Structure formats: structure tokens, C-alpha cells
Amino acid sequence: MTKKITARITAVGAYLPEKVLKNTDLEKMVDTSDSWIVQRTGIHERRIADKDEFTSTMGVKAAQQARECISLEPAKIDAIICATMTPDYLSPSTASLIQASLRAVNACALDIQAACTGFLYALSLAKGWVESGMYTNVFVVASEKNSAFIDYEDRNTCVLFGDGAGAVVVQSEGPGLEIRHIALGAEGNLANLIQIPAGGCRNTSSAETVRDKQHFIKVQGREVFKHAVRRMEAAIKDCLEKTALPEHHINWLVPHQANLRIMEAVAKDFNIPSERVFKTIDRFGNTSSSTIPIALFELEKQHPIQKNENLVLVAFGGGLTWGASLLTKI
Numbered sequence: 116m117t118k119k120i121t122a123r124i125t126a127v128g129a130y131l132p133e134k135v136l137k138n139t140d141l142e143k144m145v146d147t148s149d150s151w152i153v154q155r156t157g158i159h160e161r162r163i164a165d166k167d168e169f170t171s172t173m174g175v176k177a178a179q180q181a182r183e184c185i186s187l188e189p190a191k192i193d194a195i196i197c198a199t200m201t202p203d204y205l206s207p208s209t210a211s212l213i214q215a216s217l218r219a220v221n222a223c224a225l226d227i228q229a230a231c232t233g234f235l236y237a238l239s240l241a242k243g244w245v246e247s248g249m250y251t252n253v254f255v256v257a258s259e260k261n262s263a264f265i266d267y268e269d270r271n272t273c274v275l276f277g278d279g280a281g282a283v284v285v286q287s288e289g290p291g292l293e294i295r296h297i298a299l300g301a302e303g304n305l306a307n308l309i310q311i312p313a314g315g316c317r318n319t320s321s322a323e324t325v326r327d328k329q330h331f332i333k334v335q336g337r338e339v340f341k342h343a344v345r346r347m348e349a350a351i352k353d354c355l356e357k358t359a360l361p362e363h364h365i366n367w368l369v370p371h372q373a374n375l376r377i378m379e380a381v382a383k384d385f386n387i388p389s390e391r392v393f394k395t396i397d398r399f400g401n402t403s404s405s406t407i408p409i410a411l412f413e414l415e416k417q418h419p420i421q422k423n424e425n426l427v428l429v430a431f432g433g434g435l436t437w438g439a440s441l442l443t444k445i
């Protein structure tokens with residue numbers, strides 16, 4: 116009988132740009148206040164990429180760090196999946212640019228667009244490829260230069276987002292975080308709640324679309340909020356049911372970092388104490404698809420994950436899309 120392969124995350128890397136944009140800086144740019152931003156979101160500051168840093172270059176730095184952790188030769192990388200909603204170009208894919216910089220000459224490369232849930236969608240593809248036996252070394256890179264798509268005159272969005280990248284290596288062997296289950300969902304009828312309205316084939320770029328600021332991210336925050344908690348809770352329940360894990364066995368909740376109040380509401384539903392909800396939102400804000408791998412990197416740095424500990428990852432974002440995953444340290 117052939118042995119069942121279980122995919123696991125064997126290495127994690129992250130990259131945050133140096134430049135810090137504080138709430139007090141934003142107070143000088145739009146009609147907002149540090150106390151409004153902190154109370155409504157939990158964000159104190161966020162990182163902003165330099166003008167010559169891009170989604171691909173930040174992704175390369177995170178991926179290099181993960182690669183060096185396990186000393187994997189670039190030629191042994193089988194696949195690079197890049198989750199992003201802020202690609203360098205509409206075409207070619209950002210993953211192709213990352214593949215070239217990593218000199219991963221034997222890797223296939225593609226992008227996945229599921230907004231803030233993109234990392235979990237990409238992780239599910241990596242898990243499937245590894246467990247089917249098709250590939251053994253898959254890189255999942257989540258990277259975003261949100262600042263390139265933010266209107267710094269729009270207080271509804273400019274306070275929320277930051278830039279940054281995270282990367283994980285998914286392999287068939289070795290110690291790491293076993294990916295036990297991933298639950299994904301989408302509700303396309305609500306796609307208009309988080310949008311970059313122009314630049315695609317439906318509303319092509321023109322002087323008018325630039326003048327009307329249609330190339331910036333628009334978010335109907337209050338509406339998104341209503342759906343976020345309910346959908347994330349359902350995805351976590353699905354993971355617990357499929358793995359028969361009681362909720363009191365969750366050691367860490369690593370949620371997408373969009374809003375502190377959303378994270379706390381989800382944690383409360385599963386009786387997870389606040390100190391077991393890993394947060395980076397205060398320092399990095401919402402970096403879309405990359406919040407979860409960045410948080411995994413920071414968690415391992417601050418509280419090394421112990422053998423048999425269970426982590427729940429959960430995300431929600433544009434599309435609308437959502438997902439959760441249960442990982443166990445092996």
C-alpha cells in the first residue's frame with residue numbers, strides 16, 4: 116500500500132518595507148484621528164514600500180528567507196504560487212517575475228487572486244499538488260503593494276492598508292506545520308463591496324478613469340464587516356468538524372489582520388482567549404493576502420510553536436471570499 120502524503124509548511128519568511136506610516140502622519144493628510152483609527156481598527160502604524168520596491172521584489176525577499184531556512188536549492192523548487200491583488204502587471208504574472216529572481220528554473224509559476232483570502236486559496240493548491248504526488252517543493256508567496264492602489268485623500272481606505280510580503284514552503288516531508296484541512300468559500304454576488312473599478316477589460320484605463328480615481332481600492336467597510344465574522348466562523352467550524360478537533364484544542368488563532376474587532380468577535384465565538392489570538396495589525400495594518408504568512412513568521416519568532424500545537428488560520432476579503440485552515444505542528 117502506498118503511504119499517504121501529508122503536506123506541511125516547512126519554512127516561513129516575511130518582508131516588511133522600512134518606511135513607517137503612523138496614524139499621526141495620516142492625521143496631516145486626511146480628516147481622521149489616531150484615536151478613531153485605533154478604536155475602530157486596532158491599527159497604530161503600517162509599512163509603505165519604497166518607490167523602487169514592488170509586489171514581486173518584496174515577494175522575492177520573503178521567499179528567499181523561507182528558502183534559506185531549509186537550504187533548498189532554487190533548481191529544486193517545483194512551483195511558485197503568488198497570491199496578490201496588487202500585481203506588478205496585469206500580465207505577466209507576479210509569480211513569473213519571482214521565479215526569475217529566485218532562479219527557480221524548474222518551477223512552474225502562477226498568480227492567484229482571492230484578495231485577502233488569497234494566501235489560503237494558494238495554500239490549498241499547494242496542498243493538493245504535494246498530496247497528489249505531482250510536486251514536492253511548492254512555494255506560496257503572498258505579497259502586496261497596496262499603497263500603489265490607495266487614494267491618500269480617501270480616509271475610508273488610506274488608514275486601513277499597508278504593504279508587505281510573506282512566504283511559506285509546502286513540502287511532503289520534514290518537520291513543520293501539517294496542513295490538516297482547508298475550507299474555502301466565495302459569494303460573487305457581493306463582489307462590488309471591495310473593488311478596484313477600472314484597469315480591467317470592463318472599464319479600461321483612460322484619462323477619465325484616472326481623473327475619477329477609479330484605479331484605487333474602494334471598500335464598503337460597514338457592509339464587509341457584517342459578512343466577515345459570520346463567514347469566518349463557518350469556515351473555522353468546517354475545519355474543526357472535518358478534523359474532529361474540539362475547539363478547546365485550538366492553541367493559536369492566526370486571523371487575517373483587517374480589524375481588531377472582527378478578530379475578537381471570531382475568537383469569542385470559539386472561546387479563544389485574547390492572548391492566543393496572534394496580532395500584527397497594530398504595527399502592519401491590513402497587508403491583504405500577506406497578513407497570515409507575515410503573522411506566522413512573527414508568531415514563530417515571538418512564541419516558537421510547540422509540537423502538537425494546533426493553529427487555526429482564517430481570512431476574509433474581496434470577492435467576497437473567505438477561508439480557514441487547521442495546522443498541527445509535527
Ligand code: ACO
Pocket residue numbers: 146147148151152155156230231232270271274309334335336337338339340343373374377403431432433
Ligand atoms: N477617520 C475618521 N472617520 C472616519 C474614517 C476615518 N479614517 N473613515 C470613516 N469615517 C467615518 C465615516 O465617514 C462614518 O461617518 P458617518 O457616520 O458620518 O457616515 C463613521 O466614521 C463611521 O463609519 P463606518 O464605516 O460605520 O465605521 P466602522 O465602524 O464600520 O469602521 C472600518 C470602518 C474600519 C472600515 C470597518 O468597517 C472595517 O474594518 N470593515 C471591514 C474591512 C475588512 O474586513 N476588510 C477585509 C477585506 S479588505 C480586502 O479584501 C482588500
